[in-house]
Amino acid sequence: MANSARRGEPLTPGEIYETALRLVDAGGVEALSMRKLATELGVNPMSLYHHVDDKTALIREVARLAVSRLQLPADDGSPWQEQLRVLAGAYRVYAMRHPALMSYIDAHPAVIQADSGMMAVLSRILRAAGVPERDLGHTAEVLIWFVSALVTAEGGGMLGMRTGAVDADRSFEIAVELIVDGLAQGGAFKRP
Amino acid sequence: MANSARRGEPLTPGEIYETALRLVDAGGVEALSMRKLATELGVNPMSLYHHVDDKTALIREVARLAVSRLQLPADDGSPWQEQLRVLAGAYRVYAMRHPALMSYIDAHPAVIQADSGMMAVLSRILRAAGVPERDLGHTAEVLIWFVSALVTAEGGGMLGMRTGAVDADRSFEIAVELIVDGLAQGGAFKRP
DNA sequence: GGTAGTAGCCATACAGTGTATGGCTGGTAG
DNA sequence: CTACCAGCCATACACTGTATGGCTACTACC
Structure with missing residues (x-):
């Protein structure tokens, strides 16, 4: 597995969803863009698509992550x-x-x-x-x-x-x- | 008042909001774009801005129109x-x-x-x-x-x-x- | 009647979006 | 050693809202 040129380690679903959730919490769902998320992760926008189907799937996963924390x-x-x-x-x-x-x-x-x-x-x-x-x-x-x-x-x-x-x-x-x-x-x- | 080159009469707020409401009803708010609305009206996208401040103002007006019909x-x-x-x-x-x-x-x-x-x-x-x-x-x-x-x-x-x-x-x-x-x-x- | 002003419309352009396509690189399985 | 492929990236396309500036034809005033 070739890891990133600008990062030490490969992306993990965990950090993707966590970071996305942070962006959403900070600026609303409309503030979450694939490009911003990628920059936040120090990665090229297109790299995200090797871990996520598309943006709606990403949001669905972020929502699931949040819901799983409901006590x-x-x-x-x-x-x-x-x-x-x-x-x-x-x-x-x-x-x-x-x-x-x-x-x-x-x-x-x-x-x-x-x-x-x-x-x-x-x-x-x-x-x-x-x-x-x-x-x-x-x-x-x-x-x-x-x-x-x-x-x-x-x-x-x-x-x-x-x-x-x-x-x-x-x-x-x-x-x-x-x-x-x-x-x-x-x-x-x-x-x- | 110079009327349109491709239309007989000037745009009216009424037809703008009515058409926008039709588009929203048909495909949801995300299906309403200034360009689509303009095409629907037979007009250049930028012409809309002489009647509407921006897209959020447009939607607000569309919402008001709909609400006014609540019986x-x-x-x-x-x-x-x-x-x-x-x-x-x-x-x-x-x-x-x-x-x-x-x-x-x-x-x-x-x-x-x-x-x-x-x-x-x-x-x-x-x-x-x-x-x-x-x-x-x-x-x-x-x-x-x-x-x-x-x-x-x-x-x-x-x-x-x-x-x-x-x-x-x-x-x-x-x-x-x-x-x-x-x-x-x-x-x-x-x-x- | 002539002229200034302007309402209405449009062409162009810019920054931003999601994502399809294809190519590079380096680790791993056979 | 070789084939494969996971992971990443560069480029490109179609689309978005809208800032800017220019054109035209009508109205208001002198």
Whole structure:
């Protein structure tokens, strides 16, 4: 394997994705260009294509890398209401770490086919909340989109842009409590 | 005013925005380029700049045009639960007409500072639901993000991509009923 | 009526993008 | 020793947004 003329060692997928993630975090997805990434790595732009199919594949891998770092809370036996609050909080913290990437993922969710362990944890909690099996998928989907949109908006500084409301913590609290109350009520799952 | 060499009449903002909206609806925001738009209008690309500041201003105007067509239901005296369902449904129908643009607006809400009449209608309904004045802004914000994310996802064919759930109508129904129940419960607005 | 001003349009050019193509080099398998 | 090929790179193409400057024909004013 011939290594680079201007670098000591060959490129690794790891450093490519890490560096790309850094660029995205710093300037948004639109600030990530193959040329900038290459310069950052001290390498010719075309060299990247020996490790990555194309730019969309690169971003998908970067997204996967970020998602893999989502810290999911374990089942601690506490009531489902509390576990749901904790899960939402964890998702929020995670989103604040990569706001630009979150915004991209929201618009291109194909990048993550299976949401790592997120779906499993959420399903368990929803079952505990009494959501019937036939509505589990739909409900999980809805809740992920709800929370995802909200934390992405907050991370992108887009909260309060429509209404002037400014206290993000309060908005998030209201959001979570609305969901908890709605689930507890269970009216959405009544047999027709 | 010298009119075009290759067109009979001067460009109008109207036809520019209409055509741009058509392009966006057809191929997404990324399919809208100044050159394509110009060709579509039978005009030189640079001619557009006499009517539009730059591309982001163009998109903002296109978004405004689309938003102005949102059909908001009037107060018909029915219970707030019902009015909220109708409002959500109207938003959904509207979003399905311009899915690509919705996705863009969700990621760049700065394009619409004041959501036309949407905020007013929503505020009225929330007041009727008993949401205290100090939480009105936050709650409205949260709900708009909730519903907006969901219908954008549906319009973009991104629903079911995370969980495999496929019945969009059912997902939407669950979403709305969760919100209605949550508001009715009112636990989110209890004094600390 | 003549003239200055300008609205509208266009040609050219520049810096940037993703990536297809093909060639070089040096380590490794047979 | 030879063939192969992983890794890297130089060049090139089509595309993007838009800065600059020039042309033309209409309007406003003297």
